[in-house]
Every structure is written in C-alpha cells, then in structure tokens.
Amino acid sequence: MSRLFEALQRSESGHFSGALEDPALVNELLEAAERDANHVLGETEALPALEVAPRAGSRLVALTDKESLAAEKFRFLAVRLRQMQQTRTLKKLLVTSTLPEEGKSMVSANLAATLARRQRQKVLLIEGDLRRPVLARLLGLGGIPGLAEWLEQSESVPGQEGKNGQPGKQGQGDRPLGEIYRLQGAGFWFLPAGEPPENLLELLQSERLQDLMNQLAARFDWIIVDSPPLLPVADASVWARLADGMLLVVREGKTEKRQLRRALASVDASNVLGVVINSCSTADEKHYYARYRKAPAEAGKP
Secondary structure, three states: OOHHHHHHHHHHOOOOOOHHHOHHHHHHHHHHHHHHHHHHHHHHHOOOEEEOOOOOOOOOHHHHOOOOHHHHHHHHHHHHHHHHHOOOOOOEEEEEEOOOOOOHHHHHHHHHHHHOOOOOOOEEEEEOOOOOOOHHHHOOOOOOOOHHHHHHHHOOOOOOEOHHHOEOOOOHHHOOOOOOEEEEOOOOEEEOOOOOOOOHHHHHHOHHHHHHHHHHHOOOOEEEEEOOOOOOOOHHHHHHHHOOEEEEEEEOOOOOHHHHHHHHHOOOHHHEEEEEEEOOOOOOHHHHHHHHOOOHHHOOOO
C-alpha cells in the first residue's frame, strides 16, 4: 500500500494532523499532483494544431495590434476577471449580448487571447452559437467539425452505428476531444461550432453538453463560451445554466434600453459579472495613451 494512500486513509479517519510532517510523504504527494497536471497538459498539447490567420477587419486586436489602446482594454478586463476569480468560482465564462451584431464574438476571441498570454494558463474558446457561428471565420479557419459533431456522435448508442456509419461510442466520458484545436500563434485552444444540426435545441438541452463541460473544466483554466444572443432564441439560457458567470456585450448606438432590460430580466442577475460596452465614443484617453506609449524606436531617447 502506497504512502499516498495511507495518508488519504488517515485524513478520512480524522488522524491527518502531523501526517505532512514527513518530508518523504510531502514529496510523494507533490509528485502525484504534478503527474496528474502533466497528464492533463499532455492531453491538451496533443490535440491537433491549426494556424490562425485573422481576417482583415476582424478587430482581433489581442492578436494583430497588441500595443493598441483597444488591446490594453482587454488586458484590463482580464485582470478584473482574475481578481473576481479570487473570491468566487469562475472558470466557465459566458459572453453574450442582447441581439446579434453587438460584438460578442469579437470580445470572446480577444478575451481568450488576452487570458492566454499569462504563463501556464490553458484557455479554451468555445463557439457556442451553433445557429450563426462566426468565430472560425474571424480566425481565418475553414469549415471544420466541432461541437455539433461531438454532441451528435455522443448520442450514438453502443453497439449501433453512429454518424457516417461509425460504431456507436462506448460512453461520453470515454470520448476523445478530437474536435478541439490548438491555435498556433494565438496561444489558446478552440472548439468550433461545426455544422449546425437540425435538432439543435434538443442536443443543447441534453446531458451530453453538461458532461462535455465537466470534462473540459478538468483540463482548462478558463473556458470562454461565445453564446447566442439572449433575446431571439433560448440557446443562451441553456449555456447560462452551465456557466460560472456571464459578460453582457452591448454596442453603443445599437443596443436599446428596453432590449437591455428584457435581456437582464431573462437571466439570473447574480450570474452577470458586468457589461462590456463596444464601440464606445468616449475615447478621450486615446490621445493620452498614444503619448504615454513610446514607439520602439524612441524608447531609448530622452
């Protein structure tokens, strides 16, 4: 019987006090924890890799213009989220909006790239809007299988044929996460929406999605879900039940107050972490930031 198992038994029996005074036992516990961490890291590093090529006009400043004021705003947002993480459970973050075209996908991608800049932070971006996915296009990726295919194949019954004539799966917990891609040049992992299924809401409401999120939560430090808007369809409410917190994106000059009130009334207010204002016109600090940040060629000049 290993010393680790003995220590766990002592903790269960209430006699764990003083057990960690043994340096050899401490080392064994630490080595076991490190092996588990390395196993999880190895799983994520072994996932297929894709090269990111952001489209022109995608506004993915965290990848294309890292020293801009806009990128600095995302760094500030990432800091605030990490601060919240110190006082509450916060790993699965939902990014949504009231209606389409308010910038939630752009915010999701920039936030994922910004959080991933911190060393040893494994960040996963999920394209949760299966009806009108845009993230793969913004990142310059082609049509690739993703969440929809995972959910449909997980529906297969063992012993029966699954999608494309493949054998039924042996259980959701045993399914590989082959639809997740490591994005080279971006520093985070990506689960695309895939091909929109016909029985979309049925798949989202099944236990398969929750099983998947539980698997992913054990492998990543942050999970950013770009969900559908709150008002047109019920999809976002399904995602909201699986998330630890929510960011609501509004667009200045587009989002109406009555729409915002309706959106906030449709969710649990305690789950809303804050509101991100997109296309804000109050940019007086832009000129100050431009003066404060010296160009690289001028950095050594007085």
